[in-house]
Amino acid sequence: MKNMKMMMSSGRTPEQGAQLYNKDTPEYSRETSYCFLHPMDCMEIGVEEGDHVLISSTAGETVFYVRESPETPEGVVFIPCGPHANFILHEKTHATGAPDFKGMAVEVEPTDRPLESAWDLMEHLGGLRYEVPEGVVLPGAEQGEKVVLHAACPLCGCLCDDLELHVKDGVVTDVVNGCILCTGKFCSKGRMVTPIERQGDKWVETDFDDAIKKVAKMFVDAKRALFYGWSGTSTEAMHVGLEIAEEVGAVMDNCSSECHGPTIMAVQEVGHPGCTLGQIKNRADVIVYWGCNPIAAHPRHLSRYSTFSTGAFREEGRGNRTVIVVDIRESETAKLADVFVQVKPGGDFALFNALRACVRGERDVIPETVAGVERNVIFKLADILLSAKFGSFFTGIGLTQSRGKYKNVRAGIELVDELNRHTKYTLTPLRGHWNVDGTNQMFSLAAGYPYAVDYSRGIVHYNPGETSGVDILANHEADAVLIIGTDLGAHFPRETVAHLANINTVVLDPFISLSTAVAKVHIPVASVGIDAEGTAYRLDGVPIHVKKAFETDMPSDEVILTKILEEVRRLKAERK
Secondary structure, X not given: OOOEEEEEEEEOOHHHHHOOOOOOOHHHHHHOOEEEEOXXXXXXXXXXXXXXXXXXXXXXXEEEEEEEOOOOOOOEEEEEOOHHHHOOOOOOOOOOOOOOOEEEEEEEEEOOOOOOOHHHHHHHOOOOOOOOOOOOOOOOOOOOEEEEEEEOOOOEOOOOOOEEEEEEOOEEEEEEOOOHHHHHHHOOOOEOOOOEEEEOOEEEEOOHXXXXXXXXXXXXXXXXXXXXXXXXXXXXXXXXXXHHHHHHXXXXXXXXXXXXXXXXXXXXXXXXXXXXXXXXXXXOOEEEEEOOOHHHHOOOHHHHOOOOOOEOOEOOHHHHOEEEEEEOOOOOOHHHOOEEEEOXXXXXXXXXHHHHHHHOOOHHHOOOEEOOEEHHHHHHHHHHHHHOOOEEEEEOHHHHOOOOOHHHHHHHHHHHHHHOOOOOEEEEEOOOEOOHHHHHHHHHHHHOOOOOEEOOOOOOEEOOOOOOHXXXXXXXXXXXXXXXXXXXXXXXXXXXXXXXXXXXXXXXOOEOOHHHHOXXXXXXXXXXXXXXXXXXXXXXXXXXXXXXXXXXXXOOHHHHHHHHHHHHHHHHHHHO
């Protein structure tokens, strides 16, 4: 047995995604506390399937249990997204707002230490666990049975709008056409109905009016407030949030900051050669998934919009398409591809530029290998790309959360630009949260910038790496934080979550989350797509109306935020 220096990469898995709205359960802790190791690395370390290992970095350490994975490259440990991975994650963003979720140096060694739950990890950071009472019933829930047709899924950026929801007495009992992730949300039992506030070492129930007054005062009194998330709510709610931020001089940041913020930075530099998913479904004969695994993060993407879907000019669906996957590990999506190219971690920038040189007719400059990919493979890949009538790249957080960040995406866009001199290509980022594109749309419309909008100067200020959520928390600047439409406890580096526990943190969410543990107040709301409605933007920028499945008396995000805005204005007027 020995410790081994390795490179950590975190990413989404279907099992982890199915538990996103069940974070207070043992199932969620189990699915976020395992790690994938190549069998040869297991042999080197001296562990087997199911054994425990301690993974440590200069930021922290956590215990994981082992899953042997021939698909994972030797020297790399792959970990599902979640608090266990984030406990060893640095808060440094290299002036982009996005930490290195991938490509971080760690040490892996056998251990007899027990696994810890997600709640345990939050308690280490000063959090307090909260148990949702048994048998929670949504107030005023519509009684009886019904079937809701053509419902939209509020889970990922695909916003699939062909769902059939079966509802009984205010509970979704079945989801037809839904993927494992969508079903996990619609059928979650983690709903909260009563506001709670932390008093010392216990949670106390309160009412909506008192909670709203307390929260409004927190933000009026704050010197540096941060409103973060938004991608899990409606654009209507975002608009009200922007008004509050302007009133109190807060920073308004959204989830794209830590995932596809680098993509946006690249687009700002060189443009966005995008199109609708409908065009890809109807026209694309070459599909490239680069640094993403849609089977895990967007399970129906391949069947609805790309690989397996039939279209006006692709009547045979899969038979009319060539699918290429470029990734550091042989993911579930890679196993379905016609061509899988395994690139070395951190090698995407080099490989993009090698392909660009080939497309430009400069193959003589290509060395024998580039980023672990042999020259003949690069030539073959370039030939396939050039032969397309209509090609489409889909890029993921494998590019934006590794070293290189926005420069990786910029290189991809420049390759697409080069290909467009010969044929037709587009590039679309695979967005995670269901309305994260809506945040960029609404923020740009109302404030002029897509994320990390700072109102503290009296004028709008935007500078990713300075005004982004991770950096503000890492620098301990924020003294009051609103978390809405996301879960920072599950998705931010440990140092930033520890800071949340020491300040006035407010959670606005229909579901219990790990952020609840580090909050001072949690106000539950109706869930858009379940018992509230609103507008969302699909990952290709197409607006979708997300309707409710049934009626309840739970107030929506928009309603609560409107009342907070009114109270903020009242307090400010009172203090003049």
